[in-house]
Amino acid sequence: MSFIYFLGRFHVLVLHVPIGIIVAIVVLEALARREKYRNLEAASPFLWGAAALTAIVTVVLGYFHFAEGSFGSASGVQHRTFGTALGVLITAVALLRLSRFARNYAPVYFPASVLMVLLVSITGHYGGNLTHGSSYLVEYAPQPVRSLAGLGPRRPPVTDLALADPFLDIVGPILRQRCTSCHGTDTTEADLNMTTYEGVMRGGETGGTIAAGRPEFSELMNRITLPPDDEAFMPAEGNTPPTPEQVRIIEWWIQTGAQSGVVLGESDIEVSAEIEALLRAELGL
Template sequence: MEFLLPLFGRFHPLFVHLPIGILFFAVLLIFISGKEKNSFKGVIPIAFLVGTCFALLSGISGFLQYRYEGYSWETVQIHLILGWSTIAISAWLYFQFRKQPEIDNRLRVQSAGLLLLLMATGHFGGNITHGDDYLIEVLPPGLKASLGLEFEESKPLQLPEDNWEELAFYEGAIQPILNHNCTSCHNPRNRKGELDLTTAKGLLSGGENGEVLVHGNLTNSALFARLVLPKEDEDHMPPKEKRQPKKEEIELIKTWIEGGASMEKTLGEAKVPSSLVSAFFEREEIPFYPETTLGKVSEDSISKIRERGFFIENISLASPLFRVSCLNFPDFQDQDWSYLDRISSHITYLDLSETKASSKILESLQTLENLTILKLNSLPLSGENLELLINNQNLKIIYLNSSNISIENLRLLDGHPSLEKVYAFKTPASSQEKVKLSFELETGDFMLPKLATDTIVY
């Protein structure tokens, strides 16, 4: 029958919600109770009595869970003291109300105090289950700072792309993974399962069920074995409601343990392949389109542009920049630019292909400060004034297919500060000898290699 006390302790999460709801209901009745007609004097003592009984069950089961589940006293002491204080005060309020059933301001203040005590008890109980940062974990950094919260942010693993081999495998890779995914519950203050994963010493010491790391043995290393259990398994770690490690992080832990779980070896000495760590390299993400502080264009202005036949849409919901096309406006001519001139700063993608525009349109296009992609396919471009596009400091891609552009014309764009690629299929440039330019030139005429199946006759 030795299992009965541990079993009763595990009922704590079930019991604990009942007194919270019932006692909250009792306090609510005190505050909304009026005189005579709206009086709840007959219900309030019953609510306090039932709430106190379930609070007592919660207190007993919580104490048993502490004794049998391996929680340290430092972890549960505040929650346990507040819990038993809640039991005592709710019982005291029950007897006070039975002795003097009149609802006055003194009783309301006492009830409000019980409510605050309930909230504090629940908060510290939640910290034990989910970690100290459970409520604030999802808050943005700015809001945390404004609230004066000084919780140290655990950052995901990042490795330098150069000389990563020189980093210690454990300190440089494994410990950051544990810090980011495990130490909210397994730390010196909240040693769930008597396990501290914030240091190598704590990791090697293990927890209430013994060691969690067996050098070179994945099966017997709970540190790894629990990570790969199904999320629905009660032994899966981290708990399914918490952030889960990435598959690349689990693979790194696996490689480290299989290699002997050395605390001294570097990533290079452990012969970790670059393919295993490349996902963690620090890379500066440069947005493709310009970042701008431009304001939004009114819907009325956009509607008027669409009425002329232009296709226009934002490149994203958060950006004020536009993608503009004349796909449904083949009669576009140079003078029609006046309709777009009012939003010229907002245009980042422009397609004037197969319209009636001429080389003169380049004089207008050079003013587009945020232009990134420009399509001028099948236009009668002579190429002499192509250098005007040097003024488009954010221009990255130009399409000049089926035009009269030659290599000599394209030399005018050589040295463009941002241009990455030019497409010039079916142009004089596609039949001329290739030259070295500051941007990549695609001129077509690609030939796919023949496959054996190409010669089979069916």
């Protein structure tokens, strides 16, 4: 299966090829409807054929990638469903466009190309959910839009360090920025969801991620402090790791009990001058 997984990772690279061809098709089909550009119609069968071929390869690689088992969320299933539908439909239209009956269905090709763009957009949306999380597009949207997406009010910006929640305002945003593309709601590598405090504390398939009060025994600290060329280093796959300052903040948070639901000014959490400077810089104070 390792070789299948290896091939599947190329899905995220190859998928851009049929998208580009589909965009070219819709432009060509729109222009070819005008007498001035009728000669462009000759390129249509070749583009449809290329789109179908590359779409089939992309779908197959997508299934290989899906086999890794980390994409079983609703977004993952929808991405696979719409991607498969796109591959099937574009192949059907391509076969028609390349057949001897092609001219009989000339009025069909432009609407079909528009439909392909729509399917690409829907498929890409769900694919984006897998890589950025389902709330990525609406994270900074006005609250009415966030509500339509099922999101509650955003936490107000911290203007006073004493009013900051150590997880919700400081550590949580670091983890969402650096970790949740792989360990989120839509993509849960190693069965680890780091979008919430509960998910972080629950850990994943290798056990607990956080040992409160003991950063040296915390899997999270172990992974983010390994040499970057170590296979176990996180974040993986070339994603941007936490900065040294953010690593120090995470270590401090774990050392002081990995708390959430409190504010620094009303807790017994120790904040040294070094940590205070790091926290203020992280919060932009």
